[in-house]
Amino acid sequence: PLEDSQGDFWVLSDRHVSQFDRKRGVVMAAHATVNYPITVIEDHTNPQLFWIASWGDGLGRFDKSTKRTTVFAHDPADSQSIAGNSLVHLYQAPDGMIWIPTMGGGLDRFDPRSEQVVENFRNRPGDETSLSSNTTSHVFVDSQGRWWVSTYGGGLNQFFPETGTFRHHNTATGFPTDSVTNILEDDQGRLWIGSKVGYIRFNPQTQQTRVYTVNDGLAGNEFQ
Numbered sequence: 001p002l003e004d005s006q007g008d009f010w011v012l013s014d015r016h017v018s019q020f021d022r023k024r025g026v027v028m029a030a031h032a033t034v035n036y037p038i039t040v041i042e043d044h045t046n047p048q049l050f051w052i053a054s055w056g057d058g059l060g061r062f063d064k065s066t067k068r069t070t071v072f073a074h075d076p077a078d079s080q081s082i083a084g085n086s087l088v089h090l091y092q093a094p095d096g097m098i099w100i101p102t103m104g105g106g107l108d109r110f111d112p113r114s115e116q117v118v119e120n121f122r123n124r125p126g127d128e129t130s131l132s133s134n135t136t137s138h139v140f141v142d143s144q145g146r147w148w149v150s151t152y153g154g155g156l157n158q159f160f161p162e163t164g165t166f167r168h169h170n171t172a173t174g175f176p177t178d179s180v181t182n183i184l185e186d187d188q189g190r191l192w193i194g195s196k197v198g199y200i201r202f203n204p205q206t207q208q209t210r211v212y213t214v215n216d217g218l219a220g221n222e223f224q
Helices: none
Strands: 009-012 018-021 027-035 037-042 048-052 059-063 067-072 097-104 106-111 116-121 134-142 147-151 157-160 166-167 180-185 191-195 197-202 209-212
Touching: 009 037, 018 037, 027 059, 027 067, 106 134, 134 180
Parallel strands: none
Antiparallel strands: 009 018, 018 027, 037 048, 048 059, 059 067, 097 106, 097 134, 106 116, 134 147, 147 157, 147 180, 157 166, 180 191, 191 197, 197 209
């Protein structure tokens, strides 16, 4: 669900992003149409546009003024198309660029103006400064301006956009797991990270972690 800058509320279903009338408590006519929308964000440079991460169709753009949906999908013959069609998260940077973690294709930087991927980050075997896994799920920028990328199989990555390099936090470095999902930050600057082994609290300053599991009262150990 998303509340946009105009105060309108939007909800996701298996094929649509639809406006929700909160006064009447009903879903209005479906608008954006993509297969399995997972995340929707409002373009902060143009509030008429939504960007949609979908599971199967790739990247969607919905124009509220025209009610038109445009889909940007992976094209094997086009190196500037998005690197994969299975997406769960998007992040728009202050410069307007859309960062797209893909399931299998690494991390894309997409330019909404040219409608093309202008940079793709992937794992390079033997290069410890490259992305640790091409299966990425979440991009997060914390209150100190640090970039983080979660991966399946490569753990948590700290990303340095100015150099295009990554620092790995995985089982090889003492991190609790190699597969992590969503990332949040609390008011003390600690990261809270979903995984299959529990909910992980990570202190970026000290590198210390604590894993919360069913033994701490959680309903389960897997968090998507």
